[in-house]
Amino acid sequence: MKAVTWHGRNDIRTTEVPDARIEDERDVVIRVTASGICGSDLHIMTGAAPAMRHGDVIGHEPMGVVEEVGSAVTRLAKGDRVVVPFTLACGRCFFCASTRFSLCDNTNPNAEMAQKQMGHTPSGMLGYTHMLGGYAGGQAEALRVPFADRTGPIKVPEDLSDDRVVLLSDIFPTxxxxxxxxxxxxxxxxxxxxxxxxxxxxxxxxxxxxxxxxxxxxxxxxxxxxxxxxxxxxxxxxxxxxxxxxxxxxxxxxxxxxxxxxxxxxxxxxxxxxxxxxxxxxxxxxxxxxxxxxxxxxxxxxxxxxxxxxxxxxxxxxxxxxxxxxxxxxxxxGQTHVQRYLEPLMQKVVDGEIDPSFVITHHASLDEAPAAYDRFKNKTDGCIKVVLTP
Missing domain, CATH: 3.40.50.720 (NAD(P)-binding Rossmann-like Domain)
Known part of the structure; x- marks a missing residue:
């Protein structure tokens, strides 16, 4: 499948990578329909974020349509249209129980790396360095979403466009x-x-x-x-x-x-x-x-x-x-406890209290992503927010 990948400081490319697939019974795989470029993605682009590796798939503001469902996932079904929070949460630990989802104890497989730097590990995150799990990101044609059985993706009302809800993945809750x-x-x-x-x-x-x-x-x-x-x-x-x-x-x-x-x-x-x-x-x-x-x-x-x-x-x-x-x-x-805010902020969109799409100034395809990153970084052409549309 096609994805946006990191290859060193200021070297963002669109490349072919292995297809996203179910790896655990708690996973779902989505076909990505929209994925934002975040300001914190620029930290990755410029080499400021630690523990990146050549060829990592980046991006943590995705939404799409569920294509595959792990055997332990009952809250979602194939064909559901969903928005995906960038923080990963198990839904079972001390921190998840108190809705501090970005501090989850159980979603960073590289917890020891983070502990050496910070004393404790935050949650794993999509598309954001190996210190935070090394998970593939959502600037791709498809995305594996772990820990989808209790927390994570929520369904999107059919009458809401992608542009109105995709930013619930990160920057509106943040x-x-x-x-x-x-x-x-x-x-x-x-x-x-x-x-x-x-x-x-x-x-x-x-x-x-x-x-x-x-x-x-x-x-x-x-x-x-x-x-x-x-x-x-x-x-x-x-x-x-x-x-x-x-x-x-x-x-x-x-x-x-x-x-x-x-x-x-x-x-x-x-x-x-x-x-x-x-x-x-x-x-x-x-x-x-x-x-x-x-x-x-x-x-x-x-x-x-x-x-x-x-x-x-x-x-x-x-x-x-x-x-x-x-x-x-x-x-x-702190990092955002996105799962805490998804439902109430979605309701504000449904009720017409806010239309988050006002911030989106540019759309681009995956092939256009490297140029879109440069435009976003350099703030040219009036660029404030880019959404990629695979």
Missing amino acids: GYMAAENCDIQEGETVAVWGCGPVAQFVMQSAWMLGAGRVIAIDRVPERLEMARTHGRAETIDFSQEDVYERLQEMTGGRGPDCCVDGVGAENHAGGLVADTLEDAKTALHLGSDRPNVLNEIIRCCRKGGKVSCPGVYFGKVDLAWGAAMNKGLQFKM
Whole structure:
């Protein structure tokens, strides 16, 4: 079958790989009908994500039609149209029982590798490094989905298009959980660093959860415009004005109540010199996680404020921890417990409360994927979100 594969730093190809097949009684195999390119896929593309191997199939935002069903799976049947969460969950362990699905104990076959790096392993994830299981991803004609018997894919109402539901696989739940982690009180000000796809859903979700004001920070004109029009946000272009000074002015010197890092490891808030140094570190495998956004958030957030971090990081970050401690900041972060949010967010789509497809600017075939990755990475042609259609 055809799939999008990784072959080294900035080397994404469309190649032929072995067909997806049932490997365990708890598996299903789906024929992929849509699969997003995520901002965190760019970390893979640029070599920032550890434990990738030549020829790995990537992608973790898939949906499609069930083609094969393992003998232990009774909740799905051949022909069901489903959306697939990127986090894998057994549905049986301590963490799954408390709906913290991205911390599942039993879905990472390479748990020892993750334990050496982190102390404990998070859940396995589709298409995202061997440290998190080495599972083939969903930018392919077909996908094996493990642990589908209790949690995982959910059925899609037939009257909803792929574009309206495919983003439930990751970025809509990720944005919602990021906003939820802010514990937004009615009328509070939420500042969001980044106006990429996840950040757009942070803004949408902040309004759903009672925010009184949303401020969005970026430097890409079309992303800032989407934040203004769809996200109803006030905006700051960090290439044109000082973010700290502007936020102080906008909040009467207090700072935002809630701050969200919607960018992650490869952010570019440090200026040209800092960005060039960080690019060199990545190229030389000396590190990839940039502290710029998190340190700016620590400086900008009001005393006693709340910091949420859905942005992906991989290693050590040099943080202004003394300032965070003395300001009494509260931090919440983590990979998304997607299974917790699938049903309620699907219902919001069904009820017409939100149409997530607003963020999709480009579609491409699998053969066009390498060019689509370049367009997404370089933010050309107004590209904010790409969905691949095998």
